[in-house]
Amino acid sequence: MADDKNSRPARSAGHRALPKSEATRQKIIEAAAAVLAERGYAGTKLSDIGARAGMQAGSLYYHFDDRDDIVDQVLQRSIRGVYERVRGAVEALPPNSGELVCLQTAISEHLTVILESSDVSSAALRLLGQLPPESQRKYRNDQRTYGDYWHDIIVAGQASGSIRGDIDPVRLRLFIIGQLNWVSEWPKSAIDSRENVHREAMALIMGGVTGPVG
Amino acid sequence: MADDKNSRPARSAGHRALPKSEATRQKIIEAAAAVLAERGYAGTKLSDIGARAGMQAGSLYYHFDDRDDIVDQVLQRSIRGVYERVRGAVEALPPNSGELVCLQTAISEHLTVILESSDVSSAALRLLGQLPPESQRKYRNDQRTYGDYWHDIIVAGQASGSIRGDIDPVRLRLFIIGQLNWVSEWPKSAIDSRENVHREAMALIMGGVTGPVG
């Protein structure tokens, strides 16, 4: 649990929210996410990250320990970022909203994150599978936390009857999230407007291909 | 269009279907697919492929021109393989089967391929996105052929009213195929039996989370 970098900057007295070094870290992480998303884990070279962040490869070592440290930050932020966004959206619902509304909100927000940050947030999704197995373990907890959050919504919905009960809740979640995640692989030409993607995704997940009335 | 390897072996007179060299090619391609699926494009080393195929890295060059040639074969077989399987299944239906049945058959067969060859066939799906953009062009045709096949089914179904018409047919296809493709990313623990996955995927895609009767 040695973690000297995440609470940076630990300087004398906090005054500004984004000191220069932190802003640069941000820029590097975003650059790395972009490269990771399009080249994959092993295909991401420090020179690419540096180029996109406007500096030389060697300069990255001032801000990060090594290559994996950068990848690490991208993944952490992505996974936790999606979770916080979705949880925030669901918790913003009026109290006693039905489970179906919670599910719809989670779907909508998850999709929003994918559509708006097609780099930073969707990079993680495609990356987890290509990491060396040991590295994957580090993110299992964050992944499971997010999965559990969905799981609870789905199970509650099935108990109340608002969500069909003849599909295993784990697989139901995996089907839904998988369908949404794959949007990050779409050709850009298929996304004419985010509104359409949202509306149609919701319509399909809710009512299926035969439509809301069977 | 120089393509001297694909029609191998071009030996004196055909006698056996699988001469040794062709069998070895097969084994290498399968090994490569396995490594590609778990390490990604750039993460796949010739030494890994060789190890899994039971030979040294240098020996691979007897069967293939270079690294990209191997990746190429994996992708070609995967994309075309799924297409042929799905088309075969749909064409095996009794004539004048409804479009909805065609769609269901396509879904079922696509999922079957993913579940049974979680290496060879699913490797391609995740790979296309991480290839250097120039390389991607080579597979666009095969991809489009497969997409068009689904497209025709969906459009016909929408015309006849058996498939809801309020979702863009291109996105409807992408949603469905994406949901199925993502199954290759599932933790193995989520697949207790292929039958269950099939049944539930079909139920969800057909009727949505609210169930077949709304």
Next chain:
DNA sequence: GTCTATACGACGATAGAC
């Protein structure tokens, strides 16, 4: 903080023995 230069290892690819 960022640069250039360099040490070092890893991987793709080739050559030649068997």
Next chain:
DNA sequence: GTCTATCGTCGTATAGAC
């Protein structure tokens, strides 16, 4: 057909100037 040995290249990481 497959092996071992080797070369060349590229990418990570470090060192030290600015």
